[in-house]
Amino acid sequence: MTHIEDPALIESPDRPVVPMNDLSRAISRDRVALSGALANVLDSGHVVMGPNHDAFQQELGAYLNLDHVLGVASGTDALELAIKAVMPKGRNVVVTAANAGGYTSTAALRAGFVVRYADVDSDSLCLSATSVQSSLTADVGVLVVTHLYGNLTDITTLVEMCHASGIRVVEDCAQAIGARRNGRVAGSFGDIAATSFYPTKNLGAIGDGGAVLTNNQKHADTVKQLRQYGWSSKYQAELPGGMNSRLDELQAAFLRSRIPQLDGLNGRRRAIIARYTEASAGGPLQVMPAVGEHHVGHLAVARSSRRTELRAALVRQGVQTDIHFPYPDYKQPGFRPVSQSLPVTELASSEIFSLPCFPELTEGEVDRVCNAIGTLI
Template identity: 40%
Template sequence: MTTYVWDYLPEYENEREDILGAVEKVFSSGRLVLAESVKGFEEEFAAYHGVGTCVGVDNGTNAIKLALQALGVGPGDEVVTVSNTAAPTVVAIDGAGATPVFVDVNEDDFLIDTDQVEAAVTSRTKCLLPVHLYGQCVDLAPLRALADRHGLALLEDCAQAHGARQHGRLAGTTGDAAAYSFYPTKVLGAYGDGGAVLTSRPEVGTALRKLRYYGMEKTYYTVQTPAHNSRLDEVQAEILRRKLTRLDAYTAARREVARRYAEGLGDTGLVLPKVNEGNEHVYYVYVVRHPRRDEIIERLKAHDISLNISYPWPVHTMSGFAHLGYRQGSLPVTEKLAGEIFSLPMYPSLPAGLQDKVIAAIREVLT
């Protein structure tokens, strides 16, 4: 039996009754679109974060895109972000009509190098978009100060950081808005696509509700600003409501998996994840480094262990973004990491026996 980086079936086995109960509740409610489950989840997710407004949308990519639009970002504007991220971060910037501007990342924590951001700001810059990558918060204090100094919006990409904290403060509560994905693999994952935007600015929340519903303020009334259908599904919202009550338990379980990896692999030569001072990492993925990465992954296949890489191709090297003009060597740390990083199995219900199998196989491969 092959061991994969992620598997939802053990969790489903444990939570099956509650998940199917969510489906039954929605199907028997008499309302299937933007009804009580979406409203309830929005209120509860906002309350969890202590933020005034949550707007549910159909996926994490549109969460970023619509948040940018609601913050006034559009054609001709620039958004400063990173290339070491999932491509949807940058696809969303492009979808809003803006131009992504990349800065490099830190080699030790893989997060945006905040010291490089100000030099990337131009007269066209409208927004800073830090990515809380792999489950750990970016140091937002210098970016918040920079945004305030230059009159820029600060949008947090929290797709990989549900429940992560920095000095006790939850990810998603420092920026002007924060975008979330609830793709099934996420720390708080649905059973399909889903997303949301948090904001403490009422006018941004109002704009988001229009943007997710064709640009209409109310159902099938007059379009004010043409937009698309980007609604969060009622079934997914009801599932997320129930799973939200278990979010802290999920993150605690992920930290325990991370602790066992650190204990079992700390002396192997793998570079294990660094947790920055004041951060509470939620380990969306457990990313390690080794210069023999490709050989290790290939040899682990003989042990029926299939691993993946988050991410093997930096966005600035992808053909779809060649028009931005970045060349090999433009972001040296990002490019170096792309050749060395890979992810070990990580999910709350990962059986200890399977994790022991992974640890033993890696130790064998590295001897």
């Protein structure tokens, strides 16, 4: 799947395009395993919450060293269920960052809560104890921390600060699955976590999917009920706020086949970003580094005050780019935002753009991107 964002950028045999992503390459690489997974599901006769679903939950839990992995239909559903499961009684405000694509805003509003935004750290572009401190008022029940671009940001102090005020912490690990810090995985620092298996994610399905992650038995039990209508038993709706959100057998089987590859593919992403970082040294754009096991390189993100100009120059050399994410949530009418001004968030939203970064990029394509970066003046 190749998206050409500029009509003037047309691929031809003598002018190939370096794409932002090409899912067909990963599917081709994994075709034998994926075909076997498909046959397994068809032969089993189970299509929803069957043996592959249960095995996937156990296998991903073992990989992450987490007690509970609960498959659901999407990453956004996972966020909604996680927020509902931990929101303290008597509170109704969710605090989050405004620079992570709006997924938490969608989930929190759909759950019936109020969303408030905090600014982010100027280096990581993730929330920090310093950036959120003034936002943690008495009505806040949940803080959602997105490990943006694949960076498991250090939230130890932030979690301690929230817990001291009775605030629960939800980690959004959709871009950081497999990231580790001090022997702990993304998703193990807060009270509960959500992740996505959208096809472009580091651990991607061949369709939609997501999961809620936690070491807390009570939270896990709540999510199990909420993901299936709030049932305590079949047709007995006990918990309010229930929904129909289940990871189907086919996606679970596909994902099972890809778990063993995850560390290697994350390493490949880091290596690509390291090449870009080196190529950009001393130039007009800076590529955010992805060094160490705490960063799984979901996106290769560059920053420049000359974004429009530099993106156009890269396009002319056959390199696609994109912007993740161009609009702060509090500037999006669909989120019914309260007027805010967050200086770091706003500056970053005007400077960031993404370079091609997926494990199936060839060395020749990485060379082309590096050479294109090197020509920028």
